[in-house]
Structure formats: C-alpha cells, structure tokens
Amino acid sequence: MKNTVLTSLTESAVGPDLEKAPTGIHGLDQITGGGLPRGRVTLVAGSAGAGKTLLGLEFLVAGARQYGEPGVLVSFEESEDKVTLNVRSLGFDLDQLRRDGLLVMLSFRLDPSDFVATGEFDLQPLFAILDDAIERVGAKRVVLDTIEVLFGAFGDDSIVRSELSRLARWLDDRGVTAIVTGERGDRNLTRNGIEEYVTDCVIVLDHRVTEEISTRRLRVVKYRGSAHGTNEYPFLISARGFVVLPITSIALNYAASEERISTGIARLDHMLSGGLFRGSTLLVSGTAGTGKTSLGAHILNAACARGERGLLVLFEESPAQFLRNMRSLGLDLQQWIDAGLLRIWAARPSELGLETHLAVLARLIEDETPSVAVLDGIAAIGQGILAAEATSMVARKIDLLKSREITTLVTALGQGEGTSTETLSSLADTWLLLRNVETDGERNRLLFVLKSRGTAHSNQVREFVLTSHGVELVDVYVGAAGVLAGSARLAQQATERDAEVRQASDLDRRLRELRRNVVEREAHLVVVQDELDAERAEIDRIDLREGHQAADTEADRSAMATRRWADAAPSNGGQR
C-alpha cells in the first residue's frame, strides 16, 4: 500500500492530456470534455431517486457496448434481478451483456442488524471479489452502488472509513475507471463524507420540485486536472436513459443549410428572400389571436405537401380543435395525418413536468424524424413555473431540434420586442412579429419581420389576412394618415380608385369637348371662308360694273356733244 500512497501523491498534478472514459451520456461527455477521468474514481452523489444508479449503469453499458470496455457492477442496494429488471425498459439488456462476458453483476444486501461487531475486521472479501470479477471479464469499468451502505453495517465505522479509503486507492492502482455513488448528506456532499477519498471527480445529482414541477439537475463539482462545465445542467431520465442537455455546447456546432424551404405563404417567402433556411428556427410572437398558429399550420401543410414529415406540439389546444380551426382556413391537415406525414402531440408541460415534456419531445423527434416542427403556444410552458426554468427548457427544446437540423417554428405569446420572448429571440434565426392594430373600431393583424439571420428581408409591414383559403399577406396603405389596414385600407383603396375613375372620365370629357370644338370651329371656319369668298366675289363684281358704267357715261357724253355740236365742256353732274 505504500506504493499506492506514493503514486497518488506524485500524480496529484495531472496534465491537460488527462485520458477520459466516455460515459455514453452525450451531454455529460460534453460537459466533462470527454467523460470521466480514466483509471480513476468518480463520486456520484445524490439523494434517493436522483438517478445515481442509472448513471452508473449507462456508464457500464456504454463501456461494454460502444467502447469495448467490460464492466463490473457491485450493488449494495438492490438484487441483480431487480437492477436488470429496472433498466430493461430503457433498452439495457444486462442479462445479454453478462452472457457476452461484458458485465459482472454482484449484489450485497447488508442489514445493520445482521452483524454483531466483535473486534477488528477488514473488507478484504470485497477486494478479492472485485479483483476476481475484474479478471474474469477484463473489466475496465467498475461501479459501486451505493457504497455508503457499508457504514453502520458492521458496527465500527472508523474501520469502514479506512477500508473505503484503501479501496479508492486500490481502484486507482488497478487502473479501472470507477464510479462510486453516495447518498447526499446535509452538511457534506455525501452522508459519510466519502468525498474525502474520492478526489478526482465529483458529480452531484439533484432532484428538485419547484411549484409541483420536478426538475433534475446535474453538476460537476470537481474534476481534477480538467476543465469542465460548472453550471447546473438539467437532465432527464427518459425512456432511452439518462439525457443531459447542456445549452451551451449543443447550440453552436450545428450545420447550416443553404437550402430554403417555403413557409407555404408565397408573399412571406418573398419577404424572406425565398423562404426559411432549412434547419433554422422561426420565432413568431404576438398577442392572442394574431394568427400565430395559422402560420404554423401553413408551414406544416407546405412541408407535408412536399412529402416531408412534420411534427406539431400543441401546448394549449387539443388536436381536434386545431384541425377544425385550420379547416376553416381551408387547410386540410387531416390528410397528412392519414398519410402518416404529420404527427400532432398535445400536452401541457405543467401536467407532465418540464423534463418529461422535453423527454417526450425528444422521443417523438427520434420516432418521427420530422423535417419541420412547430411548437405552438410555448407561453403555456411558463404557467405555474418559474419563468427562467421554463425559458431554459424551451431553449433546450429549440437546441434539440436545431441539433437535428429540423426547421422549427415556435409561437410565443408576447406583446412585442420588449417581453420575455426576448430571451428566446437569440435562439431564433428569424423572428416574425404579429401585431393587432386597433383602428376605426376594428382589429387588424400586421406582420413584421423583426430579424432574419443571413437573409435579406423586407423591412415592410404586411397586413396578415386570414381568409377561407388560408393566410394572405397584403400590402398595407402607407400614406399621410399613417399605416392603414383592414377596412381603412379598403376604404382608402376605394377612394383612390374612385378618384382615378373620376379623373379618367374628366379627361375623356374634356377631350371629347375639345374634339367637338375643333370640329365646330373647323365647320365655322368653312362658313367664314365661304362668306369671305362670297364677299370677295362681290367686290370683284362691283369693280367690274363700275368700269363699264364710266365707259358708258363717257360714251353717252360724247354722243350728246356730238349731237349738240358743243364744245367740250367740263361736266360736273353725271352718274357714277
């Protein structure tokens, strides 16, 4: 044992290249940067029912099945059969693992009243049987669940204490990656302070009930020689086992598709430069009755029409109610359900508990493999629950969907930009706001694109009209009187149309008038010309006659003179 002590002292400073043994629990491996410290002992502390045993079992099953590391389970609480039965529903076939030589299970039932202490003793049989079991399957992983039961079992705890300390060193020495579980204590991490011997890695599991909603949390309290996430991470025990969903690690490494998919509303696609990016998240916020759900129905309808699978999670409505309402918009979603393309699941999160709700969603995603998902009415998630927890749960749901590259539409009740939806907005790639505008005794819906990442998008407001053949986006009237929608828009449009018509007919009339005038004047011109011609002709005629007269008069006079034989005398009379 001297060697062991020396080794653990000299190795106390572990380098950054610390080897890790993955637990197979995706989220936990992310938090710990790869798993538990290889060849060392990890303490998992938690109250009864916190999930300690399950964590240990998943570690063993993953080791045996995925990483080629057989394991040994020593249970101090439950019989082998009971443990096997408990995890069978999670798909862990421990019997098969044992038959395959990948797992040894041992169980000890220790009843404190069984033993009478009569002097010195040690726990050498535990060492011997562990050694035997490790040799038998070539085990690399060991789980001791819950080792604290040994305290009080033999009457002398000081011996148990020193023996467990020796066991921890022995396990280190043996080179196996081990998990020991301990009951949560009041003052210490564990009831009997076994964290004193297990100094490399400590994980605490917690099961809290806040306002009748249970939430499980996991925290890595200590991880010697390794960076690790220090937050409390909510986790859940789903039908597929232990699921830890750390927000920070999932959110930022998903693929980004360039493909655009239709929202099912042509004009909205146009506003978003051709639709939503596949795998992006669309947040639709707005007050009650602004048509958020209808928008979701359109996206699902469009997806199913393309032959893709859709998933709808209703937080506030029943599926029947939803289907009926959408039928009134001319959307027949029942056909997609019948075709097996659409799955609707309705449940209030407050009924199931946040983590269960998340778990069911996770299972649905796995079962249905949808390409488009709609979470309708997530405001309901906050009912009776602390807002922060609800928000973080929604965030994890979005993360979950995003990590699977599922195009997601989330509808949230919210007045506008300055509400609780703000915390979610950072998770959304596109944020549409639907707002009711009350004017002239009516409410009209307006749609704004508040943001759309990676997309040139329209900055204009559109009126959102629910018709019997679906949602339509209509340009609003923007003029001196501000933004007009609904009847005001219609009235304005009518006025403008009237004016146009009136103006057109005015012009027409004027033209006709002018044409008529021209015709009249031209006619008049002809008459005047005629008169002029006539007068000119008259003048000519008169001139001619005068000339003849003068000549006649001269002739008469000379004829008279000739007759009178008179001299030529000036004549002042005469006719003209």
Next chain:
Amino acid sequence: MSELHTADDETSADSGDQWNLCLYVTDRSPKCLRAIDNLRRACEEHLAGHYHIEVVDLLENPRLAAEDQILAVPTVVRKFPSPIRKLVGDLSDNDRLLVGLQLRPPGSTAT
C-alpha cells in the same frame, strides 16, 4: 457447502444438538488467525463436543463472498441452531462473542 471449503472437524459427534459454525477468513492474516483461536477457545469452553467449525478462505474462492454475502472478514456465521447469527471481527471481545452467538450451553451460566 461446497468441497472448496476448508473444513476443520473439531469433533465428530452426531448432529442433533450439534452447532454448525462457519468462519470466513482471507488467507492467514493475523486478524483471521486470532479469530480462529478465539472462536475455538470459546467453543471448547461452552460447547465441547457439540460444535462444528468450518473455515472458509475467501481468497481461494472469492465468488463465495457474493454467494454467502460476506464482505468483511473475519465473519462467523452461526448456521445452526437457528436463527442465523453473524459476527464480524476478530472475536477478541469475548463478551460480545458469547452474547452474539448466544453461547449458553444447557445448565450453565455465562462466564
């Protein structure tokens, strides 16, 4: 018990009121040797001719530890007479040994 057990037959009297004790040890550690001595002495004193001690070395067959649910050594299990009694330790505390095993031969009082 299986043939792997090391059995030290102290007496060969017929069963009936024969005590059947099983002592689990690991190798020949000082604690275990002390326990064997202490147990034999007590039995000789109180059960002369009416007892049978089986000494089981768990290092020879560790899997027996799981079968018999023994984690600490030395452990004495009184298999007969019933009820089963289990004593842990080197049995150096004689009073607790006698009380624990209920070692009271007929017609005599405790030491």
